[in-house]
Amino acid sequence: MAVVSSETIPVVSEPDIVMVRRRVREESLRLGFSLVDQTKVVTAASELARNTLIHGGGGYMDLITLNGPRVGLRLTFNDKGPGIPDVQLALRDGFTTGTGLGLGLGGAKRLVNEFEISSSADQGTRVSITRWK
Amino acid sequence: MEKIPILRMGEFLLVTIQVDMHDRLAIALQDDLTNRISQTGARGVLIDISSLEIVDSFIGRMIGNIAAMSRVLDAETVVVGMQPAVAITLVELGMSLPGVKTALNVDAGMELLRQSVNDNKEAEYGSRI
Numbered sequence: 001m002a003v004v005s006s007e008t009i010p011v012v013s014e015p016d017i018v019m020v021r022r023r024v025r026e027e028s029l030r031l032g033f034s035l036v037d038q039t040k041v042v043t044a045a046s047e048l049a050r051n052t053l054i055h056g057g058g059g060y061m062d063l064i065t066l067n068g069p070r071v072g073l074r075l076t077f078n079d080k081g082p083g084i085p086d087v088q089l090a091l092r093d094g095f096t097t098g099t100g101l102g103l104g105l106g107g108a109k110r111l112v113n114e115f116e117i118s119s120s121a122d123q124g125t126r127v128s129i130t131r132w133k
Numbered sequence: 134m135e136k137i138p139i140l141r142m143g144e145f146l147l148v149t150i151q152v153d154m155h156d157r158l159a160i161a162l163q164d165d166l167t168n169r170i171s172q173t174g175a176r177g178v179l180i181d182i183s184s185l186e187i188v189d190s191f192i193g194r195m196i197g198n199i200a201a202m203s204r205v206l207d208a209e210t211v212v213v214g215m216q217p218a219v220a221i222t223l224v225e226l227g228m229s230l231p232g233v234k235t236a237l238n239v240d241a242g243m244e245l246l247r248q249s250v251n252d253n254k255e256a257e258y259g260s261r262i
Contacts, residue, residue, distance in 0.1 A: 014155040021153060021187065039187055039218040043226060046189040050156070093227050104190060107226035 002068040011049050011077070012058040020049040020061055024075065027063060031071055033133055041073060041131040044108040048077045048127050051104050056081030056125055071133040072113075080124040087117055137162045139169050145246055146170065146208075149181040159195040166199055170206045176253075177246035178203050181239055183214030193228040200233045209249045210234065213242035 009020055024045040028038040045061070052059040056079025064074040084090045091106045105127075109115040114130035135158065140147040146169055148162070166178060178199065182188070188196070200210040211234045215223075223230070234249075236242035 014157055018153050018155050025186065036218045036221055039216075039222045040225065043187045043189050043222045046187060046191075047226075050189075050191060107190060107228075110225050110227070111222065 002066065004065045004067045006062065006064045009061045009063060010058075011052045011061055011079075014053070017046060017049045017053065021046050023063060024073070027065055028073055028131070031065060031073060031133055033073075033131070037131060037133070040111040041075075041129075044111040044129055044131075045075055047104040047108040048075070048129065051127070052077045052079045052125075055079075055084075059124070066130075072130055074128065074130045076126065076128040078124065078126050083121045083123065083125055084117075084119040085121075087119055091117075136165070139165060141169075141173060141175070144175055144250065145177040145179060145243070146173070146175045147179050147181070149184070151184045153186070154192065156191055159192055163195050163198055163202070167202045167206065170203055170208050175208050176250045177208055178210045179239065179242050179246060180210065180212045181214050181242075182212060182219075183216065183238075185219065186216070188215070188219050188223050188228075190226060190228060193223060193226075193230060197230060197233060204232075209246055209253075211236055211242040211245050213237065213239055 009023055010016055011020060021042050024042045025038060028041050033041070049061060059077060059079030062076040066072045066074060091109060093106045108129065112129040112131045116128040117126070119125040137148060137150060137158065146166065148166065169175065170178065180196070180199070196212055203210045213236045215235065234245060236245050
């Protein structure tokens with residue numbers, strides 16, 4: 001898979017979530033995503049960035065554009081937080097340890113084509129999503 | 134600190150969200166609106182979200198909270214102008230905004246507010262006539 005461009009965006013404060021949404025919007029628009037696909041990937045990014053900030057205590061997002069054989073956008077959220085003890089449980093709708101509705105992880109997964117998560121107490125949490133054009 | 138303006142029009146309050154809100158701004162709007170309903174005795178709140186390019190679970194929850202709080206304070210809330218792509222995404226995310234009245238545009242939203250406020254008045258006074 002050909003990586004066309006790559007950048008890292010910090011996620012350490014609330015305005016950073018807005019910045020994540022803006023950058024993901026710009027890149028998905030540049031790649032020629034439909035309006036609905038742009039909206040889906042921006043919304044998924046917003047959910048995951050908020051998880052990184054609130055549950056992970058901050059971290060960063062890697063934004064990679066892929067070109068060939070398929071065009072797509074891959075976003076990876078990394079934090080050094082306490083990790084998620086039970087990932088399957090956390091993916092279920094309605095599961096929440098915070099003040100949200102518990103739609104973040106499961107909802108983000110439904111909005112993208114590929115979803116990978118790895119989490120442990122000593123490594124923190126890494127969530128990678130890909131949306132193809 | 135930046136703030137989202139709340140306009141008063143008769144017995145209604147109007148809000149147009151025109152910026153990509155960070156979470157604290159969304160919470161501030163929720164608090165401001167609740168205070169204004171209480172201060173003014175407004176009977177209805179119209180929230181225009183036609184400029185919003187995404188509604189994630191946080192903003193969705195804020196909209197649901199405003200509708201619930203205004204109902205407790207005897208006011209109706211109508212959300213108008215949601216973009217189709219936002220509606221598709223919101224439902225797929227798992228949020229269908231239960232308990233939130235919606236209309237396609239500001240005109241339809243104002244009509245809905247007037248109707249429901251009149252219905253409420255009739256329900257209050259109807260039995261005495």
